[in-house]
Amino acid sequence: MRPGAGRARRRVVAAGLASVAVLCGWGGAWRQTGSAGSLPRRLLNAVLPNLASAQAIGHVYLRAGRAAEASVERLMPLIFAGQPPAATSAAAFRTFIAWRVQRDFAEGAVVRVDGWMLSVTEARLCALAAVAAG
Amino acid sequence: MFVDARSIPDGTVLEADLCIVGAGAAGITIARAFVASGLRVALVEGGAQEIEQDSQELYAATEIGQPYPDLSVCRLRYFGGTTNHWAGWCLPLDAIDFEAREGLPYRGWPFDRAHLDPWYRRAHSVVQIGPYDYSPSAWGIREPAIPAPFNGPRFVTKVLQASPPTRFGPVYEAELRAAPRLTVYLHANALGFSTDATGREVQTLSIGTLSGRRLSLRARVFVAATGGVENARLLLLSGRPDGNGLGNAHDLVGRFFMSHMEFVGGTIAVSDPYAYFDFSYDFNATTGRKRPFVSFVGPSQEAMRELFLVNGRFTWEYHFGQVLDTINASRRLIGRGGHGDTFADILTVIRDLDGLAGVAARKALFGQGLPVEFLKVRCHLEQLPNPASRVTLGDERDPFGNRRIVMDWRPAAADKRNSNRLLHLLGTEVGRAGFGRLRSALAEDDTTWPDDMVGNAHQMGTTRMHRDPKLGVVDENCRVHDVANLYVAGSSVFPTSGGGNPTLTIVALALRLADHLKERLA
Ligand SMILES: Cc1cc2nc3c(=O)[nH]c(=O)nc-3n(C[C@H](O)[C@H](O)[C@H](O)COP(=O)(O)OP(=O)(O)OC[C@H]3O[C@@H](n4cnc5c(N)ncnc54)[C@H](O)[C@@H]3O)c2cc1C
Numbered sequence: 081m082r083p084g085a086g087r088a089r090r091r092v093v094a095a096g097l098a099s100v101a102v103l104c105g106w107g108g109a110w111r112q113t114g115s116a117g118s119l120p121r122r123l124l125n126a127v128l129p130n131l132a133s134a135q136a137i138g139h140v141y142l143r144a145g146r147a148a149e150a151s152v153e154r155l156m157p158l159i160f161a162g163q164p165p166a167a168t169s170a171a172a173f174r175t176f177i178a179w180r181v182q183r184d185f186a187e188g189a190v191v192r193v194d195g196w197m198l199s200v201t202e203a204r205l206c207a208l209a210a211v212a213a214g
Numbered sequence: 215m216f217v218d219a220r221s222i223p224d225g226t227v228l229e230a231d232l233c234i235v236g237a238g239a240a241g242i243t244i245a246r247a248f249v250a251s252g253l254r255v256a257l258v259e260g261g262a263q264e265i266e267q268d269s270q271e272l273y274a275a276t277e278i279g280q281p282y283p284d285l286s287v288c289r290l291r292y293f294g295g296t297t298n299h300w301a302g303w304c305l306p307l308d309a310i311d312f313e314a315r316e317g318l319p320y321r322g323w324p325f326d327r328a329h330l331d332p333w334y335r336r337a338h339s340v341v342q343i344g345p346y347d348y349s350p351s352a353w354g355i356r357e358p359a360i361p362a363p364f365n366g367p368r369f370v371t372k373v374l375q376a377s378p379p380t381r382f383g384p385v386y387e388a389e390l391r392a393a394p395r396l397t398v399y400l401h402a403n404a405l406g407f408s409t410d411a412t413g414r415e416v417q418t419l420s421i422g423t424l425s426g427r428r429l430s431l432r433a434r435v436f437v438a439a440t441g442g443v444e445n446a447r448l449l450l451l452s453g454r455p456d457g458n459g460l461g462n463a464h465d466l467v468g469r470f471f472m473s474h475m476e477f478v479g480g481t482i483a484v485s486d487p488y489a490y491f492d493f494s495y496d497f498n499a500t501t502g503r504k505r506p507f508v509s510f511v512g513p514s515q516e517a518m519r520e521l522f523l524v525n526g527r528f529t530w531e532y533h534f535g536q537v538l539d540t541i542n543a544s545r546r547l548i549g550r551g552g553h554g555d556t557f558a559d560i561l562t563v564i565r566d567l568d569g570l571a572g573v574a575a576r577k578a579l580f581g582q583g584l585p586v587e588f589l590k591v592r593c594h595l596e597q598l599p600n601p602a603s604r605v606t607l608g609d610e611r612d613p614f615g616n617r618r619i620v621m622d623w624r625p626a627a628a629d630k631r632n633s634n635r636l637l638h639l640l641g642t643e644v645g646r647a648g649f650g651r652l653r654s655a656l657a658e659d660d661t662t663w664p665d666d667m668v669g670n671a672h673q674m675g676t677t678r679m680h681r682d683p684k685l686g687v688v689d690e691n692c693r694v695h696d697v698a699n700l701y702v703a704g705s706s707v708f709p710t711s712g713g714g715n716p717t718l719t720i721v722a723l724a725l726r727l728a729d730h731l732k733e734r735l736a
Contacts, residue, residue: 098731140556177257178648180512181567194556195653196483197641202567 119168120152120212123159124205126170127177131209138210141193143201155208159201177201216391218262219402220425230256230397231735232417233433234403235448238295239441239717240381240703241725242390243340247728249393253735256431257396258421259290260403260440263383268424268613272403275619276608279671282623283471288671289441293400296441296671297717300378304343304718305372306334308525310515311596311712317522320470320599323709324681324690333722333729339646340502340721342376342385343505350493351509361489362646368517372527373507374715376496402429405614406459407436407452407700416452416460416700422614435731439703439724442673442716443471443605443619445497446706449677449694450607451616461677461694462688468605470678472597472711473669474491475625478635479528479593480654482559482691483645485568487585489649494530510594512713513636521639524632525713526595528640534584560651567649591640594670595633597709599625619700623669624722627660634658669735672716677706692727704729 128134142150149155165176184190184199191203198206222228232248234241237259243259259688261269273286290298307327314322335346346351350360353373357365364371382540401423406428407416415435421429438445446468460468492499493509512527597603603624607617634656641652655664680686683695688707694700703724705716712719 118401128563128566130562131568133559135567136559137556177567178569182567182646182648185642188642190642190645194560196556196560197638197645197652197654198560202563207561213329 087121119165120156120208122168122170123173123177124209124212126173128138128205128209131213134206134209135213137193137198138206141191141198142209142210144193146207149204149207150211152208154210155204155211159204159208177205216263216398217395217427219399219421220423220427220428220702222399222427224427226430227418228256228399228421228429228431230254230433232256232435232437233258234432234437234703235262235419235440236260236295236440236444236704237383237398238439239300239382240295240442240720241437242294242386243721243724244439244532244584244703244728244731245390245393245396245398246340246357246386247725247732249389249396251395251732251735253395255393255396256385257390257398257401258295258404258419258431259398259400261290261430262400263293263387265290265298267294268586271403272612273444274370274612275605275621276610277621279306279603279622279624280663280667282621282669283671283708285401285443285619285621289443289502289673292383293387293398294381297380297382300377300717302341303715304338304341304375304377306330306722307710307712307714307719308622309514310518311714315519315522316428318524318598320601320685321710324679328371330719330722330726333726334718336725337721338378338717340725341377341718342380343718344376345521350509352494353509354511355493356469359491359493361491361649363488363643364491364511368514368643369511370509370514371509373493373509374506376506376508377717381639392417392531392720396463401425403463403614404438404440404448404503404610405451405616406448409453409460409697413453413457413460414696415698424613427579433699434580435699435701437701437703437727443621445674445702445704446605446676447607447619449702460697462475462717464684464694466517466601466678466685468676469601469603470599470709471605471621471623472675472677473623474672474715475593475597475633475663475667476670476712477593477664477667478655479591479633479640479664480652480656481557482530482587482589482591482650482652483557484586484650485564485648486650487565487587489702490532490534490586491530494532507511513639517639521635523636523639524596524598524710526593526633526636527713529592529594530589531590531592532586533588533590534586548630559587560653561643564651588650591637593633593637594713595629595636596713597625597669598628598632598634599675599710600624600628602626603675625663625667625669630660630663650653672705672711673710674705674711674716678703678709679707691730692723701727701731 180201231253275285309327312323452460608620677687
C-alpha cells in the first residue's frame with residue numbers, strides 16, 4: 081500500500097458517513113440548509129447553472145398534465161429514485177445526474193417536452209428549477 | 215448496330231436469340247454481357263438517343279394514393295433510361311434486407327446477400343465506383359472521428375459511394391454499336407408479349423412506333439427491363455386479350471409497390487458544439503473537391519433484429535451558429551422555425567447537463583469554423599412490402615391504345631410505426647451518448663405523415679421475386695413463374711426495398727441474370 085493511502089481512504093469514508101448522518105430521514109433532508117444553501121438549490125447550482133432556461137423547460141413539463149409533481153417534496157425523491165443522495169458535493173451531484181440521465185435514455189425512461197425527447201430525470205430537474213424558484 | 219424502328223417496313227417480323235426490352239441500367243447491363251457471345255441480341259428501346267416529348271408522354275399515369283412524383287417526369291424514356299438523370303448514389307442492400315423475419319410479413323429473398331456478393335463486386339465497375347467496401351475506415355474515416363452513438367451498437371456509420379454518375383447510354387453506346395450481332399432498336403415501343411396457346415411460352419413481342427409502324431419480334435428468350443413500374447404494366451398488357459396479363463395467375467403483378475420514404479424526421483439540439491462530422495457532405499472543405507462518397511447513419515443489423523425494425527438511413531443537415539452569443543436571436547428566429555419555442559432553452563439545459571467532456575478533443579479535430587447548434591435529421595426509410603400499395607391499369611389510354619398506369623402508393627400504418635420507432639431509438643441513443651436531444655417531426659399516431667414526406671424515384675416490388683408462385687411473380691432466376699422464356703430485370707423484382715438505393719442492386723441482379731441466360735442459351 082502506498083504511504084498515506086490508508087489515511088486518505090479513512091477521510092473519504094468519514095466524509096461519506098457525515099453526509100449519510102446529515103441526510104438520515106429522507107423526508108426532511110431536502111430542507112437541510114448550510115452555507116451553500118438547501119439541497120435542491122445546491123443540486124441545481126451544480127447541474128443546471130443557467131436556471132432561467134431550466135425553469136422555462138420545467139414550466140412546459142409541468143403544464144403538460146403533471147401538476148401533481150409540482151413540489152420540491154415530490155420532485156426530489158423522484159429525481160433520486162427514493163434514495164437519499166450518498167454524497168452532496170457539486171461533483172457528486174454531477175456524476176449522479178449524468179448517470180441517471182444516461183440510464184433513463186438506455187431504459188427508455190423518456191418524456192416529450194414541447195416535442196423534445198428528454199430523460200425523465202432531466203425534465204424533473206427542470207421542473208425542480210421551476211418550483212424551487214417559487 | 216443502332217436501327218431506328220421508324221425506318222423498318224410496317225409488319226416486319228424481326229428475329230433474335232435474346233430480346234431485351236428497355237435500354238436503361240438493367241437492359242444495357244444485360245446487353246453488354248452478350249456483345250461477344252455470338253448470339254443475336256435485340257435491345258428494344260422505346261425512346262431515341264435524346265429526350266423526346268411524345269415518348270416521355272407515354273409514361274404519363276394517374277395517381278390515386280399518397281402523392282408520388284410525376285411518373286412522366288421522374289422516369290426518362292430514352293436510350294440510357296432514367297440513368298440519364300440519376301444522382302449516382304450507390305449502396306448494396308444489407309444482409310438483413312434479404313432475410314425472412316418473424317413478425318414481418320412478405321420478407322425474404324430466395325437467396326442471401328452473400329450469394330449476391332460476386333455480382334455486387336462486378337456491378338461496381340459497371341457504375342464506375344470504388345472498392346466493394348462500405349466501411350468508413352476504407353474511406354479514410356478514422357474510428358475516433360465518429361461521434362457516439364453513431365459508432366455502435368445501435369447505430370452505425372456507413373458510406374454511400376458516388377457514381378460519376380454513369381449515364382448508361384453515352385457511356386456504353388460505343389461498345390453496343392461495335393457488337394457484331396447486337397441490334398439496338400430505337401423508337402421501338404414494346405406493346406405486349408404474345409404467347410402460344412398454353413400461355414406458357416412467349417412467341418413474339420409486338421412493337422409500335424409513334425409514327426404508326428407495327429413490328430413484331432421473335433426470340434428464344436425475352437427479358438423485360440423497362441423499369442420498376444413499366445415492367446408490371448408490360449406484363450399486365452401481355453398474354454391473351456381476354457386474360458389478366460402474364461405471370462398474374464395470383465393477382466400479384468403490380469402489387470407490393472414500394473418506394474423509399476423521405477422526410478425531415480426532426481431536429482437534434484447538439485450538446486457538443488464541435489460535433490461537426492465533415493463526411494456527411496460530399497464536398498471536402500479542406501481540399502475544395504468533391505468526395506466519391508458521403509457518410510450516413512443507420513440502425514445496426516443487430517438493433518433491427520432485436521427491435522423488429524426495418525432499414526433506413528439518416529443524414530444530417532448541420533446548422534451552425536454562435537449560440538451563447540446569439541441565444542436571444544435564436545429564440546426569435548429558430549423558435550418559430552419548427553423546433554418549438556423552447557429550442558434555445560433546451561440547448562442551454564443540455565449543454566449544462568451533458569457538460570463539456572470531450573469537447574476539447576472534438577474541437578481539436580473539427581474546431582475550425584462555427585460551432586454546431588442543431589442538425590436536421592433527413593430520413594430515407596425502407597417501405598415495408600404491402601400488397602395494397604400497387605400499380606394497376608386505368609381507363610386512360612396511350613397513343614397505342616394501351617391502358618395507362620394508375621399509381622396507388624400506400625405507405626401503411628406499419629411503416630409509420632417503424633418510422634416512429636426508428637426516430638425514438640435515435641432520440642434515446644443521442645440522449646444516452648450525450649450527443650444531443652431529438653425533437654421528432656413525426657406525430658405519434660399510425661397514419662399522419664409530415665407534409666414534406668415524399669416517395670423518391672426508386673420504384674420497387676411490382677413483379678416481386680419468390681420461389682412460390684403464390685407469393686412472387688418471378689422465381690429466383692427472375693423468370694416469370696409458369697412462362698418458360700420470359701424474364702424480368704430491374705427493381706420490380708425486389709421483394710424488399712431495404713436501405714440502399716436500388717441501382718447497384720439492379721445492376722448486380724442484371725449481371726446475375728445475364729450469367730444465367732448465357733448458360734441457358736449456350
Ligand atoms: C432524379 C433521380 C435520381 C436518382 N438517383 C438515384 C441514385 O442516386 N441512386 C440509385 O441507386 N438510383 C437512383 N435513381 C433511380 C435510378 O435511376 C433507377 O433505379 C434506374 O435507372 C433503374 O434502371 P432500369 O434499367 O430498371 O430502368 P430505367 O433506367 O428507367 O430504364 C428503362 C428503359 O426502358 C425503356 N422503356 C420503358 N418502357 C418501354 C417500352 N414499353 N418499350 C421499350 N422500351 C421501354 C425506357 O425508355 C428506358 O430506357 C434516381 C432516379 C431519379 C429519377
